[in-house]
Structure formats: structure tokens, C-alpha cells
Amino acid sequence: MANNDEIDDDSPFRVHSRREIVSLLTSMMEKNQLLSLFIKGGSESVITSILDIDEDDGNVIIDAAPSAMLNDSIASASRIGFEALYNSIRITFVVDKARKIEYQNRPALQISIPSSLVRLQRREFFRIPTPIAKPLRCTFRITQPDGSFITIITLLNNISAGGVGITDEKKILPVTPGVIYEDCQLELNDNTLVSVKLQIRDCKEFKMTNGKTVNRFGCQFIDIPRAVLGAIQRFITKLEREQNAKASGMM
Secondary structure (H helix, E strand, O other), rough: OOOOOOOOOOOOEEEHHHHHHHHHHHHHHHHHOEEEEEEHHOOOOOEEEEEEEOOOOEEEEEOOOOOHHHHHHHHOOOOEEEEEEEOOOEEEEOOOOOOOOOOOOEEEEEEEOOEEEEEEHHHHHHHHHHHOOOOOEEEEEEEEEOOOOOEEEEEEEEEOOEEEEEEEEOOOOOOOOOEEEEEEEEOOOOOOOEEEEEEEEEEEEEEEOOOOOOEEEEEEEEOOOHHHHHHHHHHHHHHHHHHHHOOOOOO
């Protein structure tokens, strides 16, 4: 399951306006937009679509899963995630439960209108690789149990407005998913440093061509200030322009 709906409530990507949420879901329904439904942390999923929206009752009716067993699992789940790519915008939201019903003489599921959703445009969730010729760094300053600090320097592989991909060549950074590091320094080009809070989302061991193994992490920004987000978006724009110029032979 995608992690974007875990973006902080104060994020500029999260929509709380009920009118805007209903309008967006209605538009998706009218265009028969398909949605991915996830339960059990993403281990089970099904493709569905919106059949009806009752704003007065606060409910959304969606198409049921193809099997009764999967519908039972969805109805018993305490957290249900949804994701769709609509008009090049990635939409994610979460509801607490679903109820099995019949709609127009066929099985369906009823959920509540979500209290919020995350809306990410391509530039906001697309990760762009960073320059290989001039590697950039992401530095973690970690507090030890005795109150002392250690510094771990990793290489920045890619970046988006939602997070970064990094490589730990020395395999020092703990690989536990979900850990949040409060004090990280992200190096952008032109000797620009920004302070960010990062959460480890996943880690994979990667074998390089020389036989050496390294750890590659996917990290999500947490509570990112708007000024820092703006700097990162400007950096992404700059990288895209440079890479497009190289591809066209202008650089």
C-alpha cells in the first residue's frame, strides 16, 4: 500500500474540505475511475470503482470484490486504504471500515466519505535521480542512549517532494522501518543544506558490480516546513531542466 496518506495533517498535499473531497470523488465516479483498495497493510488488494455518493448521509458506495471471502476480509478490516491516479494526480485516502450492502441488486460496499485525502501531482511524488558525477549527501545526526551523538553520512540517490532514496555504503544506519530521525541534513547542489525529519519506510540490500553490498533506503519527509519544501521543489525543477537539456544535446 502506498504511504502517502500518512503525510502529516498539516501537509499542503492533504485536503480537508468536505466540499472539495465530495467534488473530487464525484468527478472520479462520473468518469468511472478505477481505485485500488488495500487492507492488511497492503498485503491484500482489489480494484474497485465508485458507484454512488450520498453526501447527506456521508456515505460512498463502491463496487464489491469478486469473491465473498475477500469482501468478508474488507468488512472486518479496521483500516482500508484507497489509491488512484486521476488526471495525472495521485489520490490516496483511508477509511476505518466498510459495510457489505446490495446496490442495484448486486453486491457492493459502503464506506464513509473520508475526512481527508492526499492529492499529489506528478512533480510532488515523482522521484528524480540526483547527479552521479557530483554525489550529494544526506547526513543523519543520531542521539545515543548515553546522550552523545553519532553522524552517519549517506549518499542521495533520488528525491521527490515526499521523500528521498539514499544509499548507506557502510551499512551503519539501522534498517528498522518506521524509525523517525529528527535531525537530518539534506545536501542540495550549490552547497545548499536543508534540515529535514526523515522516517525510514523501507530498506533493501543491494549488490554493486564490484561485489560490495550496500543498504538502500526509502525515506519519507515528516513535518516538512513549507520553506524547505519550496527549496526542494525548486531543486527538483532544476534537476529536470538539466536532465532534459542533456537528453536534447544542449548540455
